[in-house]
Amino acid sequence: xxxxxxxxxxxxxxxxxxxxxxxxxxxxxxxxxxxxxxxxxxxxxxxxxxxxxxxxxxxxxxxxxxxxxxxxxxxxxxxxxxxxxxxxxxxxxxxxxxxxxxxxxxxxxxxxxxxxxxxxxxxxxxxxxxxxxxxxxxxxxxxxxxxxxxxxxxxxxxxxxxxxxxxxxxxxxxxxxxxxxxxxxxxxxxxxxxxxxxxxxxxxxxxxxxxxxxxxxxxxxxxxxxxxxxxxxxxxxxxxxxxxxxxxxxxxxxxxxxxxxxxxxxxxxxxxxxxxxxxxxxxxxxxxxxxxxxxxxxxxxxxxxxxxxxxxxxxxxxxxxxxxxxxxxxxxxxxxxxxxxxxxxxxxxxxxxxxxxxxxxxxxxxxxx
Numbered sequence: 001x002x003x004x005x006x007x008x009x010x011x012x013x014x015x016x017x018x019x020x021x022x023x024x025x026x027x028x029x030x031x032x033x034x035x036x037x038x039x040x041x042x043x044x045x046x047x048x049x050x051x052x053x054x055x056x057x058x059x060x061x062x063x064x065x066x067x068x069x070x071x072x073x074x075x076x077x078x079x080x081x082x083x084x085x086x087x088x089x090x091x092x093x094x095x096x097x098x099x100x101x102x103x104x105x106x107x108x109x110x111x112x113x114x115x116x117x118x119x120x121x122x123x124x125x126x127x128x129x130x131x132x133x134x135x136x137x138x139x140x141x142x143x144x145x146x147x148x149x150x151x152x153x154x155x156x157x158x159x160x161x162x163x164x165x166x167x168x169x170x171x172x173x174x175x176x177x178x179x180x181x182x183x184x185x186x187x188x189x190x191x192x193x194x195x196x197x198x199x200x201x202x203x204x205x206x207x208x209x210x211x212x213x214x215x216x217x218x219x220x221x222x223x224x225x226x227x228x229x230x231x232x233x234x235x236x237x238x239x240x241x242x243x244x245x246x247x248x249x250x251x252x253x254x255x256x257x258x259x260x261x262x263x264x265x266x267x268x269x270x271x272x273x274x275x276x277x278x279x280x281x282x283x284x285x286x287x288x289x290x291x292x293x294x295x296x297x298x299x300x301x302x303x304x305x306x307x308x309x310x311x312x313x314x315x316x317x318x319x320x321x322x323x324x325x326x327x328x329x330x331x332x333x334x335x336x337x338x339x340x341x342x343x344x345x346x347x348x349x350x351x352x353x354x355x356x357x358x359x360x361x362x363x364x365x366x367x368x369x
Contacts, residue, residue, distance in 0.1 A: 001123065002130035002229035003141060005212040006222075011138050012073055016213060016340075020332025022070070022077060023209060027321040027328070029081030035180075037082075038089040038314025046094035046310065049086045050156040056083035057149035065142045089313030091115070096301050096309065097162040109244045109298035116240035116293050124233035131226030164306055179308040183315055189365040190303040194316050196256070196362040197296045201320050203263045203351050204289040206331055207270070207344075211282050214340040218275050228279060232286045239290030247295045252366050255295060256359045262288035264352050271345025278341070299366075 008014040014022065041049035060079035067073045095115060099105045133140045183190050207214075212225065220228070239246075247255055262284045269281030304312045335343040 001208070002127040002226050003134040003212075005209060006216070006225070007134070007138060008073070009213070012068065012070065014070060014073075015332075016210075016336045017329065017332040018070060020209060020328045020335075022074060024325045024328045025074060026077040026081045027325045029078040029085070033082050033085040035311060035315050035318050037085040038093075038311040038317075039179075039308075041086065041090040041093070041310040041314075042308060045161045046090045046097075047156065047159045047161045049090045049310075050094070050159065051153065053083045053086035053090070054149055054153035054156050056080070056086070057152060058146060061142055061145040061149055065139055065146065085314070085317075088317040089310040092297060092301070092313055093310035094159065094162070097164055097306060098160075100306070101162045105301075108301055109247065109294045112297055113240045113243045113294040116290065117237040120233040120237035120240060120290070124230040124237065127226050127229035127233060129226060130229065131223055135222065179311050180315060182308075183304075183312045184319075187303055189362075189368075190300060190312075192358070192362040192365050193296055193299045193303070194319060196358050197292070197300070197316065198320050198323060199351070199354055199358050200259055200263070200288065200292050200296075202323060202327070203267075203347075203355075204285050204292075205324065206328075206347060207266075207282055207285055209328075210331075210335055210340050210343065211279060213335070214270065214274075214344070215279050217340060218278055220276060220279060232283060235283050235286045236290040239287045240293055241290075243291045243294040246291060252295075253363055255291065256363060259288050259292055260355045260359060262291075263355060264348060267344050267348030267351060271341055271348055274341045
């Protein structure tokens with residue numbers, strides 16, 4: 001991740017429009033499989049779903065190792081998109097159901113924060129060396145990814161499936177539609193939790209693909225890219241670990257206000273400052289990302305029935321991916337036409353308009369709860 005945008009631009013020859021289009025198509029692959037994979041995970045078991053995801057990860061990164069065109073990168077991204085669709089929802093559902101089986105589900109947010117924290121710390125450790133590996137041989141990080149996913153498969157095979165009780169549906173299509181209706185229509189708190197998570201997720205996701213060319217335009221040395229990405233992931237990790245205690249201390253209203261302030265300040269700084277040190281404002285967005293995840297996932301988990309947990313969590317990811325499919329290429333075109341720094345400034349205005357009403361709808365349902 002620390003060098004992927006540079007690899008696409010410099011080694012494959014993609015423009016920012018093509019890169020965001022590529023991620024849009026990747027999101028389409030996830031959209032197509034997102035909800036079906038979550039629904040299937042609820043039926044075949046989370047362990048089996050994660051085993052399959054790890055196997056696809058090995059295949060996808062193996063294909064990436066010799067890809068040299070947009071079409072070949074696209075095939076690799078589609079395979080990886082299907083892989084991550086099976087992970088999405090299954091990992092958090094497995095964690096929640098495992099805690100529930102031991103009567104410890106009240107501590108889910110704390111454990112989710114630890115899971116995010118350790119995950120981001122691992123990515124940070126990899127990012128420290130990413131620039132050096134890329135400078136030595138552009139394909140080296142991708143070959144190492146294959147090894148990482150082999151280790152993931154060995155790990156998922158050791159997981160223990162928690163015992164769950166659910167009735168076999170008479171119609172899988174009717175059951176899937178009922179879950180969708182429950183999440184997006186019937187349960188208002190779950191619906192507005194999903195919507196708030198969507199907008200905040202988009203706010204933290206666009207810069208992932210734009211920050212590298214932003215730093216390149218600002219004259220940031222290539223050797224800095226790995227450490228900068230590592231610090232970004234460490235900030236996500238630290239704030240994910242702090243999310244549970246922060247939520248207990250601040251409460252929902254002040255936490256949501258903090259999210260909005262971090263988003264607006266982050267985009268405003270990226271849009272106005274630029275240059276060698278402008279990337280520091282990116283850390284405000286990564287901090288928000290760390291704080292947001294465990295808190296909003298905890299609210300969602302409390303509203304989801306066990307029989308459809310992975311499916312509804314995957315539905316939340318599906319909504320996010322669909323939104324990115326529709327907006328990602330447009331953001332790429334905007335950055336190509338007006339520059340990345342100006343694009344950040346325009347995005348600041350957009351999120352400053354959208355976030356307050358979505359936050360108000362979420363907090364109003366919390367107050368009714």
